[in-house]
Amino acid sequence: MSFPWAKEYKPQNPVMQWLDSRLPLPRFVFNAVGAGYPVPRNLNYFWNFGVLSGAALGIQIITGIILAMHFAANGAIAFDSVEHIMRDVNSGWLLRYAHANGASMFFIVVYLHIFRGLFYGSYKAPREMVWLLGLVIFLLMMATAFMGYVLPWGQMSFWGAKVITGLFGAIPLVGEPIQTWLLGGFAPDNAALNRFFSLHYLLPFVIAGVIILHIWALHIPGSSNPTGVEVKSEQDTVPFHPYYTAKDGFGLGVFLIVFAILLFFAPNYLGHPDNYIPANPMSTPAHIVPEWYFWPFYAILRAFTVDFLFIPAKLLGVIAMFASILLLFFLPWLDNSPVRSGHYRPLFRQFFWVLCVDVLILGYCGGAPAAEPFVMISQVAAAYYFAHFLIILPIISKIEKPAPLPASITEAVLAKQA
Amino acid sequence: MVRLIAAIVGLFFSGWLLVSAVLGGTAYISEPPAATAESLFHKHPKEVEFSFEGPLGKYDRAQLQRGFQVYKEVCSACHGLAQVAFRDLQQIGYSEGAVKKIAADWPNQIASIDPATGEAATRKALPTDKIAGPYPNDVAARAANNNALPPDLSLIAKARHEGPAYLYSLLSGYEAQPAELLKQFPEAKTPNGLHYNPYFATLNLAMPQPLTSDGQVTYADGNPKPTVDQMSKDVAAFLTWAAEPKLENRHRTGLGVLIFLLMATGLAFMSYKSIWADKKH
Numbered sequence A: 001m002s003f004p005w006a007k008e009y010k011p012q013n014p015v016m017q018w019l020d021s022r023l024p025l026p027r028f029v030f031n032a033v034g035a036g037y038p039v040p041r042n043l044n045y046f047w048n049f050g051v052l053s054g055a056a057l058g059i060q061i062i063t064g065i066i067l068a069m070h071f072a073a074n075g076a077i078a079f080d081s082v083e084h085i086m087r088d089v090n091s092g093w094l095l096r097y098a099h100a101n102g103a104s105m106f107f108i109v110v111y112l113h114i115f116r117g118l119f120y121g122s123y124k125a126p127r128e129m130v131w132l133l134g135l136v137i138f139l140l141m142m143a144t145a146f147m148g149y150v151l152p153w154g155q156m157s158f159w160g161a162k163v164i165t166g167l168f169g170a171i172p173l174v175g176e177p178i179q180t181w182l183l184g185g186f187a188p189d190n191a192a193l194n195r196f197f198s199l200h201y202l203l204p205f206v207i208a209g210v211i212i213l214h215i216w217a218l219h220i221p222g223s224s225n226p227t228g229v230e231v232k233s234e235q236d237t238v239p240f241h242p243y244y245t246a247k248d249g250f251g252l253g254v255f256l257i258v259f260a261i262l263l264f265f266a267p268n269y270l271g272h273p274d275n276y277i278p279a280n281p282m283s284t285p286a287h288i289v290p291e292w293y294f295w296p297f298y299a300i301l302r303a304f305t306v307d308f309l310f311i312p313a314k315l316l317g318v319i320a321m322f323a324s325i326l327l328l329f330f331l332p333w334l335d336n337s338p339v340r341s342g343h344y345r346p347l348f349r350q351f352f353w354v355l356c357v358d359v360l361i362l363g364y365c366g367g368a369p370a371a372e373p374f375v376m377i378s379q380v381a382a383a384y385y386f387a388h389f390l391i392i393l394p395i396i397s398k399i400e401k402p403a404p405l406p407a408s409i410t411e412a413v414l415a416k417q418a
Numbered sequence B: 001m002v003r004l005i006a007a008i009v010g011l012f013f014s015g016w017l018l019v020s021a022v023l024g025g026t027a028y029i030s031e032p033p034a035a036t037a038e039s040l041f042h043k044h045p046k047e048v049e050f051s052f053e054g055p056l057g058k059y060d061r062a063q064l065q066r067g068f069q070v071y072k073e074v075c076s077a078c079h080g081l082a083q084v085a086f087r088d089l090q091q092i093g094y095s096e097g098a099v100k101k102i103a104a105d106w107p108n109q110i111a112s113i114d115p116a117t118g119e120a121a122t123r124k125a126l127p128t129d130k131i132a133g134p135y136p137n138d139v140a141a142r143a144a145n146n147n148a149l150p151p152d153l154s155l156i157a158k159a160r161h162e163g164p165a166y167l168y169s170l171l172s173g174y175e176a177q178p179a180e181l182l183k184q185f186p187e188a189k190t191p192n193g194l195h196y197n198p199y200f201a202t203l204n205l206a207m208p209q210p211l212t213s214d215g216q217v218t219y220a221d222g223n224p225k226p227t228v229d230q231m232s233k234d235v236a237a238f239l240t241w242a243a244e245p246k247l248e249n250r251h252r253t254g255l256g257v258l259i260f261l262l263m264a265t266g267l268a269f270m271s272y273k274s275i276w277a278d279k280k281h
């Protein structure tokens, strides 16, 4: 489906005509990311991050497949095989640093992509399915990155795996057997390392599949835009190619510049020094912390310090951590204001910025040692996080008086130009 | 219905978190955590400059060779360098012949088997061998070091925060335990067999001060003077190279990549602007 004015694919070349009548793959691409997909003309740079997330996945898959040719998923030699990649494999250092920092870049652009959706109300009808599939991708990414971090088999790999699988151990009665089953033993060892490697190789391709669904679902209503007003006529849109291919090309250049600075000049800045110490089950690191992109969730996990009646604090923390992501699946029904864009929602906008600061505070506390005053701060910040989505947003969408919306995208564009 | 359930769940989570924060907060304010010897006397690494710092930094070959000499003559008595092969030393300016000799003369021999009898034996190291430490296994290493394990040093410069500065500070930072510390925390007196060093996380470590006096190592050309400070700096630089031997290649490649990307992105920006020139947006 698309707008009636979408350009039609009309191959001139007889070979392409022949192909089109047998396997219309070029037509599919033309309609998906070519001139056949009409897009609102007023998208700002925040609409670049979807394409950039796809580029980041591509970089991870290519560097990952080559790393896998040299990596040995065996507890006795995994650490040394990564050092072998760093020292002896041709450009191995480049591949490995690109893959490790590529994961960080991936999360940076995905987080910006998600917060774009939160501000502009992209999760609302008729795009709920796009939002839900996006969250599935996010969950798969977190699983992939967690298992990837275990592979180099350093101290943080080992203890991270132990702590995270230990979360399942908090489930009453069946927790311990589940943890043992997940790890294939009582503690992370060869069995765990091998299955994590197998899944770490598999999941990115599952992500690629869900991305296709994500874009398919997006192309039913078409992209939203900063005004949140739906497309009304042909003059509201431009064809994706060449307009947005050119803009995304520029965006990709900026992305690669930031990536290159990180990769070539500060490749260990976002990593933890302890992961250059080989895994040692007998020696617990002073502070076990996951990679930075998990810090806000780690802070929520550790914020529960007091048992509630018969529910132990640890179990509450685990439930809350999963809930903090799962609640996003209900967002389209929690916020039922008819206005999408934060530009026209004066009250919503203020709370949106509070949420941004709140998540940054949670992230900071998640990376800090589990001691006061950080615990106290993360408790208040986590309380706001839940209140924001579960209580404040539904209330705002009831009481807020939105600003007047422009009649159309074109009118908004012309008003801005005048 | 969704909103009702959400509100209940939200009230529960937020409410319980706020209760926990108040409980934790009052405990924290009424009984602030007591100062410890570590919290008061632990020092951050000293300020020090190295040639390899910054986006275009390079190793100083002469310094790396001096550092290797310190490692060879002092540290290798206890620490191995198991990720580094002798032949890698060619990268810091030793000739192929010199590397052969260094390997053959290395005191820590390589485990092997006697080709005639098949019995366990040892042989001289070859340039392709990794630089072995003195102990056949961790148990032997602990037995010889008061139950402490001297870590392999191949990656130590990346395995500590501010690695190079930390190594320099640790090696040049041994001192007598401050009287002030003993007065405030009599129970924190350095135990027998450990040594006080304010740069070490727990203030006391099992390694006796390895670089004790100026001139402990004789530098080939006598220049710079092998003071404890200078030797510490040189061996810190050498261990940084051991942990990150591809640093110069990385800096050089990065510069080229950045120049290319800046130009390509500039062109992409211009084509973006020209394609959109007639479209208000």
Ligand code: HEM
Pocket (backbone or CB within 6 Å): A057, A060, A061, A062, A063, A064, A065, A066, A067, A068, A071, A082, A096, A099, A100, A103, A106, A141, A144, A145, A146, A148, A149, A150, A151, A152, A200, A201, A203, A204, A205, A207
């Ligand atoms: C969703 C995309 C992906 C993400 C987010 C991701 C993330 C990660 C992370 C965080 C690490 C640890 C890096 C380190 O500290 O060394 C890692 C390691 C690794 N990954 Fe991936 N990865 C992805 C895709 C892939 C793919 C497609 C492959 C290929 C099959 C792959 C193969 C590997 C290998 C062999 C390692 C271990 C080597 C190393 O530690 O550098 N990854 N991954």
